[in-house]
Amino acid sequence: MNSDAQILIAGAGPAGLSCALGLLRLGLVPRIVERVPAGAARSSPRGLTLRPRTLALLEPLGVAERLIAAGHKVSALRVEEGGRVLARFDLSTLACGFPFVLCLPEDVLVSILMERVNELGGRIEAGLAVTNIRIEADSRVQAHFSDGTEAVYERVIGADGANSAVRTALGIPFTGYEYPGGWFFSDEAVDETPEAGVLSLLPGGGMAFTLPCGAGRVRRVSTIAFEGALPLPICVRRAQSVERGGVRLIGTAAAAHGPFGGVGMSRAVEDGLSWAPAPDDSAGTGATDQTLAAMLELSETVFRAGRIKGGAGRFFRAYVLFLCEKVPGFRRRVLRALSGDLSD
Numbered sequence: 001m002n003s004d005a006q007i008l009i010a011g012a013g014p015a016g017l018s019c020a021l022g023l024l025r026l027g028l029v030p031r032i033v034e035r036v037p038a039g040a041a042r043s044s045p046r047g048l049t050l051r052p053r054t055l056a057l058l059e060p061l062g063v064a065e066r067l068i069a070a071g072h073k074v075s076a077l078r079v080e081e082g083g084r085v086l087a088r089f090d091l092s093t094l095a096c097g098f099p100f101v102l103c104l105p106e107d108v109l110v111s112i113l114m115e116r117v118n119e120l121g122g123r124i125e126a127g128l129a130v131t132n133i134r135i136e137a138d139s140r141v142q143a144h145f146s147d148g149t150e151a152v153y154e155r156v157i158g159a160d161g162a163n164s165a166v167r168t169a170l171g172i173p174f175t176g177y178e179y180p181g182g183w184f185f186s187d188e189a190v191d192e193t194p195e196a197g198v199l200s201l202l203p204g205g206g207m208a209f210t211l212p213c214g215a216g217r218v219r220r221v222s223t224i225a226f227e228g229a230l231p232l233p234i235c236v237r238r239a240q241s242v243e244r245g246g247v248r249l250i251g252t253a254a255a256a257h258g259p260f261g262g263v264g265m266s267r268a269v270e271d272g273l274s275w276a277p278a279p280d281d282s283a284g285t286g287a288t289d290q291t292l293a294a295m296l297e298l299s300e301t302v303f304r305a306g307r308i309k310g311g312a313g314r315f316f317r318a319y320v321l322f323l324c325e326k327v328p329g330f331r332r333r334v335l336r337a338l339s340g341d342l343s344d
């Protein structure tokens with residue numbers, strides 16, 4: 001245990017570990033506690049993709065090359081309807097250091113981030129949960145742990161997932177909605193790994209996504225149930241406040257939105273990295289809100305387009321996709337959005 005720590009991170013998932021790396025880079029050694037005991041499997045399968053922007057943010061922390069070595073690069077995306085290709089997008093034309101989406105299982109990401117945290121002098125206390133949180137009059141935070149101990153911190157980072165104990169202890173509402181009908185997914189073995197990710201628009205309304213994961217595997221995600229598929233709940237929920245006293249919520253503890261276009265894991269990492277101020281800087285960078293709002297708007301547009309059933313609507317959709325591929329300004333926007341740049 002780091003008994004001098006002034007910052008506590010609850011949860012060693014993608015968000016908590018990324019936050020820890022950001023703090024370690026500033027020379028701050030946080031205390032990191034993780035409810036799941038060492039060696040125990042996290043619930044899986046989960047997140048699978050890291051977008052170019054996330055890799056660029058992770059590069060200065062010395063992990064991008066390791067992640068790339070462990071993952072599978074996907075540079076092309078096709079949109080199809082009934083086997084007919086409506087549009088193709090080639091990420092390799094992006095003017096950025098990482099012109100591809102990296103497919104990498106979440107447990108591999110977590111173990112590489114943990115390895116780096118240890119190299120930089122951090123330590124993860126596995127099998128120890130935060131059970132309660134109380135904000136004191138001077139904004140410092142008293143934390144209670146599952147082993148019966150308690151301690152006071154300048155800052156507590158709640159990176160403890162969608163059912164956050166930190167958020168619950170503070171009584172912060174987590175409100176939103178569920179996507180009707182549910183989604184379904186499976187990880188499957190295939191004879192040959194496809195080169196491109198494929199978004200299939202289904203004739204009866206709905207969509208399916210096939211993502212190559214390397215080593216003869218693909219992930220299929222669909223709005224229609226299929227054989228061997230598991231249900232994938234997609235909900236959009238946000239904490240009414242992400243900052244209270246010395247407590248900050250990040251990752252899924254702050255906002256849950258399902259995998260939404262494969263960006264859940266990327267957003268958790270970016271959120272973790274966006275918060276790395278010194279303990280006396282209570283503001284943090286708080287990049288989350290804008291990015292999240294832009295991402296949800298984009299996802300809603302894609303979902304709405306995927307639900308179109310009628311002939312005229314489908315014709316219009318195909319025309320818009322044609323323009324998105326062929327008109328350079330539109331194509332650049334699509335590619336930038338895929339890379340994680342939602343600035344306009």
Ligand SMILES: Cc1cc2nc3c(=O)[nH]c(=O)nc-3n(C[C@H](O)[C@H](O)[C@H](O)COP(=O)(O)OP(=O)(O)OC[C@H]3O[C@@H](n4cnc5c(N)ncnc54)[C@H](O)[C@@H]3O)c2cc1C
Nearest residue numbers: 011013014015035046047048130161251252259262264265
């Ligand atoms: C089935 C499924 C499929 C998904 N597919 C994709 C996908 O294809 N692409 C994609 O980008 N994203 C996907 N996601 C989303 C992605 O997994 C999440 O966005 C990401 O895991 C969020 O990271 P996080 O660090 O915020 O939270 P989590 O990964 O939930 O990490 C929270 C951590 O906190 C720990 N913890 C919990 N409570 C406590 C406590 N009281 N004290 C201490 N520690 C605690 C937990 O054990 C956990 O390790 C998927 C999610 C699911 C469930």
